Amino acid sequence: MQFHHHGYVSHDPRVLPAEGIGLDRPADLPDEMDVLIVGSGPAGMLLAAQMSQFPTVSTRIIEKREGRLELGQADGIQPRSVETFQAFGFAPRIIAEAYNIGWMNFWGPDPEHPENIIRTSRTEDYGYKISEFPHLIVNQARVLDYFAEAALHGPGRIEPDYGVEFLGLTVRDEGAFPVEVRVRQVADGSERTIRAKYVAGCDGARSGVREAIGRKHVGAMAAHAWGVMDVLVNTDFPDWRTKCAINAEAGNILHIPREGGYLSRVYVDLGAVAEGDNRQVRHTPLEDVIRKANEILHPYTLDVKQVAWHSVYEVGHRVTDGFDDALDADRHPRVFLTGDACHTHSAKAGQGMNVSMQDGFNLGWKLGHVLTGRAPQQLLSTYAAERRPVAQQLIDFDREWSSLMARKPEEISDPQELAAFYLGTAEFPSGFMTQYEPSMIVDGSSRQELATGFPLGKRFKSAQVTRVSDGNVQHLGHHARADGRWRVYAFADADASALASWADAVEPLFACFTPQDGDVDAVFDVKAIYQQGHDEFEFTDAPALFRPQTGPLGLTDWEKVYAAAPTVWCQEDIFETRGISREGAVVVVRPDQYVAAILPLNAVDRLSAFLEGALLPAS
Numbered sequence: 001m002q003f004h005h006h007g008y009v010s011h012d013p014r015v016l017p018a019e020g021i022g023l024d025r026p027a028d029l030p031d032e033m034d035v036l037i038v039g040s041g042p043a044g045m046l047l048a049a050q051m052s053q054f055p056t057v058s059t060r061i062i063e064k065r066e067g068r069l070e071l072g073q074a075d076g077i078q079p080r081s082v083e084t085f086q087a088f089g090f091a092p093r094i095i096a097e098a099y100n101i102g103w104m105n106f107w108g109p110d111p112e113h114p115e116n117i118i119r120t121s122r123t124e125d126y127g128y129k130i131s132e133f134p135h136l137i138v139n140q141a142r143v144l145d146y147f148a149e150a151a152l153h154g155p156g157r158i159e160p161d162y163g164v165e166f167l168g169l170t171v172r173d174e175g176a177f178p179v180e181v182r183v184r185q186v187a188d189g190s191e192r193t194i195r196a197k198y199v200a201g202c203d204g205a206r207s208g209v210r211e212a213i214g215r216k217h218v219g220a221m222a223a224h225a226w227g228v229m230d231v232l233v234n235t236d237f238p239d240w241r242t243k244c245a246i247n248a249e250a251g252n253i254l255h256i257p258r259e260g261g262y263l264s265r266v267y268v269d270l271g272a273v274a275e276g277d278n279r280q281v282r283h284t285p286l287e288d289v290i291r292k293a294n295e296i297l298h299p300y301t302l303d304v305k306q307v308a309w310h311s312v313y314e315v316g317h318r319v320t321d322g323f324d325d326a327l328d329a330d331r332h333p334r335v336f337l338t339g340d341a342c343h344t345h346s347a348k349a350g351q352g353m354n355v356s357m358q359d360g361f362n363l364g365w366k367l368g369h370v371l372t373g374r375a376p377q378q379l380l381s382t383y384a385a386e387r388r389p390v391a392q393q394l395i396d397f398d399r400e401w402s403s404l405m406a407r408k409p410e411e412i413s414d415p416q417e418l419a420a421f422y423l424g425t426a427e428f429p430s431g432f433m434t435q436y437e438p439s440m441i442v443d444g445s446s447r448q449e450l451a452t453g454f455p456l457g458k459r460f461k462s463a464q465v466t467r468v469s470d471g472n473v474q475h476l477g478h479h480a481r482a483d484g485r486w487r488v489y490a491f492a493d494a495d496a497s498a499l500a501s502w503a504d505a506v507e508p509l510f511a512c513f514t515p516q517d518g519d520v521d522a523v524f525d526v527k528a529i530y531q532q533g534h535d536e537f538e539f540t541d542a543p544a545l546f547r548p549q550t551g552p553l554g555l556t557d558w559e560k561v562y563a564a565a566p567t568v569w570c571q572e573d574i575f576e577t578r579g580i581s582r583e584g585a586v587v588v589v590r591p592d593q594y595v596a597a598i599l600p601l602n603a604v605d606r607l608s609a610f611l612e613g614a615l616l617p618a619s
């Protein structure tokens with residue numbers, strides 16, 4: 001990470017200097033604000049952490065709970081989320097405390113003694129080869145803690161206003177703060193009205209914000225119930241520390257070891273819910289769930305020593321009929337729905353928290369851009385256009401996975417089928433399948449053949465390069481922070497002459513979108529990747545665009561020039577691993593890490609047209 005560019009710091013460098021609203025943030029919830037986030041779950045907390053990088057935007061996050069979450073529901077963190085944590089600066093720390101899923105084993109009835117289970121297959125977990133980031137298990141509460149820290153340590157110094165409940169809202173057609181929101185102070189029941197320019201409904205499955213804007217959850221319950229418990233046990237089941245899907249005569253278990261070496265999450269199939277049950281199944285006693293788990297695991301046994309948390313739920317699959325309040329195409333949205341507020345499904349594919357966080361990531365930079373004048377208001381309409389199809393894909397995937405998991409052994413013709421589905425669909429649950437359609441922020445005229453390993457509209461898949469200034473190996477994508485900036489990767493032609501001309505030509509273009517009182521790279525973080533070895537040319541010979549002088553001291557940034565030729569420390573050549581043309585290419589990446597454009601080095605006009613469609617010139 002880079003620091004000291006604002007002068008020497010001796011304290012924790014992750015605590016960024018306060019700016020804007022962060023300098024004297026009011027302790028109490030003010031009457032007016034730019035962005036009001038309702039709910040501090042994974043979607044809301046990520047959004048708060050992102051908004052903290054836009055300190056001139058006043059953002060508040062209200063939460064009806066009195067304090068931090070202690071027992072979370074979600075625990076499965078897909079590699080895409082860990083990649084996102086990297087951008088927010090806490091991936092190494094959360095990886096260190098999490099359980100890392102390397103394998104998934106499958107169990108079924110023993111053909112000789114069907115009342116007993118035997119292991120039918122072992123597969124590597126889906127994260128392998130798909131990403132350099134692991135598939136983790138860690139409590140949702142810890143994820144929220146890390147995002148809370150990122151929000152507080154960002155320049156905007158955002159902290160949740162706990163104990164404040166959202167009651168309802170009205171969108172007015174006039175005024176600087178057109179969304180009127182009724183809130184209640186949980187401690188004393190007092191109510192008041194506050195006003196915001198935009199409201200993000202991150203308030204979970206029973207979203208009051210959704211109701212207030214008249215959106216409907218569409219879908220149905222699947223009439224199938226599961227018990228779930230986080231348990232500390234002694235057992236003779238040999239795979240207790242490996243993720244397993246168990247498909248027994250007596251029912252099904254999805255078993256997931258948890259962080260810390262002892263705890264496990266066990267999903268126990270409670271079977272079909274009788275018609276007219278009217279949610280009675282949700283009162284199934286914990287003892288029944290434990291007894292059922294023992295029946296399924298036969299001949300192995302579970303001696304449960306402590307239950308940290310348990311619940312019974314029915315599987316439902318629902319998507320909201322719209323993700324914002326713009327009921328007709330001419331209206332700009334003012335209120336947005338994210339996470340469980342707009343999509344709910346079963347828990348067993350471990351997707352809800354992950355997809356909810358990506359909703360927040362998608363929305364955050366767009367709000368930041370519009371409210372700082374970097375982009376036109378119509379950018380906000382791309383939130384619903386991009387995220388609703390993702391939610392629908394999630395529901396479709398989860399419906400298939402959860403019904404496969406709930407099958408009886410006699411319905412399974414091939415014991416390897418579940419394992420094959422798990423591995424075959426790996427890109428989706430690991431979070432990398434999302435591909436946004438061409439729009440004002442995904443350039444449909446891109447030349448995909450110039451960088452085949454960076455699919456347009458998909459997230460930028462990192463690869464290793466060597467930093468020229470010090471010869472250190474770096475993952476190019478890991479350098480990108482969730483700081484609201486665009487990344488532009490300029491891959492050089494063989495002798496770098498076209499790169500030099502490109503750098504000269506684009507400097508005024510980038511300057512046009514960059515506020516004059518900020519750093520020259522405040523909006524575009526532009527990096528060069530040469531085909532040569534790092535020791536074949538001097539850093540100081542790179543065009544000035546890649547050696548900007550930033551911060552109050554105007555210090556040269558030494559970390560924007562990279563080399564691709566393999567060395568003893570870095571065996572891969574990014575031009576090969578990502579299929580980049582030896583003629584060079586420019587890859588533009590959005591602040592949420594999705595590839596926005598792929599252009600030749602000589603297409604500066606095209607780049608200019610794309611940026612003019614997506615952004616506003618700096619005033």
Ligand code: FAD
Pocket residue numbers: 038039040041042043044062063064065073074075076077140164165166167202203204205207208228311313338339340341347348349350351352353354355356
């Ligand atoms: P939530 O986490 O529900 O957060 C909403 C927040 O809004 C809450 O803090 C709530 O208190 C607050 N709120 C609600 N109403 C108001 C109001 N009126 N005023 C103020 N605040 C309000 N997902 C995964 O990705 N991986 C998993 O392994 C996984 N396992 C799961 C296991 C179980 C048993 C369950 C039930 C879910 C699981 N999920 C999992 C799903 C995951 O928990 C949710 O998808 C995720 O929490 C949704 O995040 P969110 O931010 O949208 O909403």
